[in-house]
Amino acid sequence: MAVLSKYNLEEYQYGVHVRKGRQLYMKSEKNIYFGQWITSRNDEIIIVEMSENIARREAEFYLEVNHHDYIVRTFASVSNVLNLTIFIQEYAPQGDLAGYLMDNPNKFTLPSFAEIFLQIADAMSHIASKRIVHGDLGCRNVLVFRVDETQLKNNLVKLTDFGLSRWIDQEVPDEDESIIPIRYCAPEILRTNRHSDYSEKSDVYSLGVLIWEALSNSEIPYSSVSDDRQVKTMKLNNEQLKRPHVCNGELWSLINKCWQTNPKDRPDFERIKRELSKLDVSSNELDLSSAEIYE
Incomplete structure (x- = not known):
């Protein structure tokens, strides 16, 4: 998503840096999965996959307010050829x-x-x-x-x-x-x-x-x-x-x-x-x- 380039978000790859686990949430154009680092990082994470339609409404806001103590952190994005915007975000162990x-x-x-x-x-x-x-x-x-x-x-x-x-x-x-x-x-x-x-x-x-x-x-x-x-x-x-x-x-x-x-x-x-x-x-x-x- 071109608009996200100004935020200098790190980009990772499935199977190299991170792997996708079981599904936590499913919507027609947005899906959330457990994630796991393949690299030495040990943060608990989720994978958020958004269609371009959803991403146009949502993705930029996450990055605009990223790094605040009380707003969910977006660590990186995942490269793909499916026209999806994929975020790696922190996992909340106690749920909502x-x-x-x-x-x-x-x-x-x-x-x-x-x-x-x-x-x-x-x-x-x-x-x-x-x-x-x-x-x-x-x-x-x-x-x-x-x-x-x-x-x-x-x-x-x-x-x-x-x-x-x-x-x-x-x-x-x-x-x-x-x-x-x-x-x-x-x-x-x-x-x-x-x-x-x-x-x-x-x-x-x-x-x-x-x-x-x-x-x-x-x-x-x-x-x-x-x-x-x-x-x-x-x-x-x-x-x-x-x-x-x-x-x-x-x-x-x-x-x-x-x-x-x-x-x-x-x-x-x-x-x-x-x-x-x-x-x-x-x-x-x-x-x-x-x-x-x-x-």
């Missing part, structure tokens, strides 16, 4: 945050959650500084690398999946046909889906939903409603999600700031980072072992 929370519903304390949210907000601040809108924030697109309840800073998550990302300064062709994550996206996108509706503040709204989702043991937003069209109507009528049982007052206030109807009234990611850093998570009012999700 949505799956991890479903399998370990009582694992995180509020201080751990606060550290995870701070890391995600830091990644999003970096993405926003590049004039990029992620467009698909949710626990499914956060990878879990380390979990440590004894040393909070040793917890590590990283953001991934730029399939719905866009440059703020570049119009997206065929915009009306774009896939919209209805349960996570900002109401202004649901209302008109214009390119001008996508901004740092629309991603901020989605971060509020992601935080709600994580605190609700990875419950799908508006899970009691099966029809996405009804969810869209509810959101446009400002019917918001209920406060999770494990959410303290300060964090709930921050979530609601992210959900302000007017994007201008929402905080930016730098302010969210400051608020998360000052969050009082020492309260004994929280009981993460409770089976009750909502107040």
Whole structure:
């Protein structure tokens, strides 16, 4: 892919530097496999194979924000004659945050959650500084690398999946046909889906939903409603999600700031980072072992 040449990404070969293992994920134009180095490198890796159609929407974003501490790392590409863009990326041993929370519903304390949210907000601040809108924030697109309840800073998550990302300064062709994550996206996108509706503040709204989702043991937003069209109507009528049982007052206030109807009234990611850093998570009012999700 010619556009990737400016990033000076190293290029390797199958059977010489790396081999492809069993399949982890399959989509019509994107497949993910376990990978293994043949050389002396020992990083745990995955192989991401994208058609040129998918790569045009996704590959450049990975490289534009590569090397950030809380964004998945792309190590290299793999040469091929199949018109594919193939990336070698780091492997997250704990999977994605949505799956991890479903399998370990009582694992995180509020201080751990606060550290995870701070890391995600830091990644999003970096993405926003590049004039990029992620467009698909949710626990499914956060990878879990380390979990440590004894040393909070040793917890590590990283953001991934730029399939719905866009440059703020570049119009997206065929915009009306774009896939919209209805349960996570900002109401202004649901209302008109214009390119001008996508901004740092629309991603901020989605971060509020992601935080709600994580605190609700990875419950799908508006899970009691099966029809996405009804969810869209509810959101446009400002019917918001209920406060999770494990959410303290300060964090709930921050979530609601992210959900302000007017994007201008929402905080930016730098302010969210400051608020998360000052969050009082020492309260004994929280009981993460409770089976009750909502107040």
